[in-house]
Amino acid sequence: MEIAVVGGSNGGYAAAADLADAGHGVRFWRRDAAAFAPVVETQSIDLLDARGERTVKLALASTDLGAVVRGAALIVAPLPAFGQDALARALAPHLADGQVVFLPPGSFGTLVMDRARRAAGSTAEVAFAEAGTLPYLTRKHGPRRVAIRVRATRLPTGVHPARLSDHAFAVLGRAYPAVERLRDGLDGALVNAGPIIHPPLIVMNAGPLAHFDRWDIHNEGTQPTIRRVTDALDAERVAVRAALGYGAPHYPLADHYRSDGEEWMYGRKGHERLVDSADWREKIDLMTHRYMREDVACGLALLVSLAEWAGVKAPVATGLLAVASAAVGEDFRRSGRTLEALGLAGLDRAAMARLLAEGDVA
Known part of the structure; x- marks a missing residue:
């Protein structure tokens, strides 16, 4: 599956490396060009987990948000809640019908990002999903090295608007089989740990x-x-x-x-x-x-x-x-x-x- 990962958090690096390692076509975006340069130069991330350390190649690492998001079925955005509104505005011109934006976790960011998308002029029908936690216990150990200590075995997730849940969970399940379906986005916010x-x-x-x-x-x-x-x-x-x-x-x-x-x-x-x-x-x-x-x-x-x-x-x-x-x-x-x-x-x-x-x- 074509997946975009956006944001330079610990969770962003972990998601990009883990999903690429699982065989998905992963494109990774970060705004800070200087900090992102080692990943862009090598188009890879070094991943450390229980299986040891290895270099994981990405389909694309770029500061061009449009190039990263274009054609992606799933957009994973593991960034802090206070950055959701700005990210939604940046994403808005690039979103397309049927895409799923995943916020692990969200703090009701599903509503926040959907409203910011609309306010920015996007008419794309997009499902926003939020989980109760990040799919990983993880920390970066360098500019292109990330350690995943634990992977989530249960990812309770809600979707906003809930009428798009069937489609959203069909997409999410291909990337994160641990996803468990909740009723709506507020349900997801209220399991946030x-x-x-x-x-x-x-x-x-x-x-x-x-x-x-x-x-x-x-x-x-x-x-x-x-x-x-x-x-x-x-x-x-x-x-x-x-x-x-x-x-x-x-x-x-x-x-x-x-x-x-x-x-x-x-x-x-x-x-x-x-x-x-x-x-x-x-x-x-x-x-x-x-x-x-x-x-x-x-x-x-x-x-x-x-x-x-x-x-x-x-x-x-x-x-x-x-x-x-x-x-x-x-x-x-x-x-x-x-x-x-x-x-x-x-x-x-x-x-x-x-x-x-x-x-x-x-």
Whole structure:
């Protein structure tokens, strides 16, 4: 299958290498020409995973977005949520009917990108899909080298508008067999693990993150007290899902840490392999890092506003959002990706259901 991968994130490099290694025709785009030069010059990425290290050839690596996207059945865009609107505007002139844009994960980016596409003048009928997590636990180890520590074994995914789901899942399944079908894009947003795992870890590790040159929030930073907060936050997410009519499976984050019971998105021992790699021992600047700007300002702010809209009490989510806002000096309840910011707070349940099923009606 012809696949375009867009964006220079860890996930972008992993997706380009992994999908090309699987035999797909992969074209890879990154905006930053200087940083991308080693990949463009060699038209390849060095991939390190459980099978060892090897060089993976790409069909095309280019800073020409149109050339990368043209003719692709699937466009994989594993970039932070705060970059989705700009990417959608850049993509708009190049999109064609029938293409599927995959956001792993999305924070309701399916709606954001579809609206940005329309606002930019694109009339192409495109399905936007978002998953509950990135398909990989991954980090770049150099300008053209990426390590994949774990591949997702379950990828719960929702599509916006939902009426395009059959086509979208037929395409997605050819690239990612682990995809599991959800009802719509908001369903996908509400299984996103990032806004549940990362806000407690960065807020409650704020001191060590500021003090040490590097700190592993998934190793030393994941203590029983923090896990209890994470579990309480996740319970609020599940309560919001239930109030909105989304049934099980809810993919509870506690399964990520268990060695038995229901398998989570990264399968058995995903957390252990993440910690053992030491790839997440890193410097995190709370003011700018994506855990704050994506998982708090987009994902957690969305959850808090959805809880209020659905009439669900969410004191942990609300408190974490307030503390994170105070830490960076910005009120994310006002500036973040909320129902109010998306223009959806005034919708009733029926109108919301129509929007999720059919998309915005011109």
